[in-house]
Amino acid sequence: MPRQLLTDTHWEKLKTIMLSFSIYDKPGLRQTVEGIFYRLRVGCPWRDLPVAFGKWNAVYKRFNAWSLQEKLRGIFQALVIEPDLEWLFIDGSIIKAHQHSSGGAHENPTAIGKSVAGNTTKIHMAVDAGGLPIQFSITGGEVHDCKEAPEFVA
Structure with missing residues (x-):
């Protein structure tokens, strides 16, 4: 087990x-x-x-x-219960997407973007002063952290 x-x-x-x-x-x-x-x-x-x-x-x-x-x-x-908002840390991680992960015919938008590394996705996350996650967003890999940061601090 x-x-x-x-x-x-x-x-x-x-x-x-x-x-x-x-x-x-x-x-x-x-x-x-x-x-x-x-x-x-x-x-x-x-x-x-x-x-x-x-x-x-x-x-x-x-x-x-x-x-x-x-x-x-x-x-x-x-x-997310009573986050410690004395400090807010924001960072992003790029994940390489599989070569066949985009291009399929469907109506749902995908968070896969083109970058130098090929197809990538980026997870933007905000954590509180204790390092506990409080909010996240998933975008294409080419989206910079400062584009998503205003949503986290609002």
Whole structure:
């Protein structure tokens, strides 16, 4: 069994928040969430997710559906409680996108831009004085941090 991230206390708090976003408390919900956390922490492909978390395709479908419905962003914002705004730190990280990641025909806009390194995405994040994330945005890799900073300090 792979190492899990959530304690029982943390899970109960997170489950309450998830229920408020119309995520149903199905029998395998905790294992699905643990599978998502495991995949994000380790960085493995979805197909290599350990069987202990359930079928990889089911975990992927839940993650994808919650992402498209903005439920994960809402959960993130619900977890930000009383940030210490004495200091606000803003930084961005560039992630190289797969060569086939853009150009598909769909109506949803993608946050993939062209840069010297090819297709890239950039995660802009603001953290409080304690280093806890309080806000983020995802843009194309060519967008400079100072373009996103006004949204974080407003």
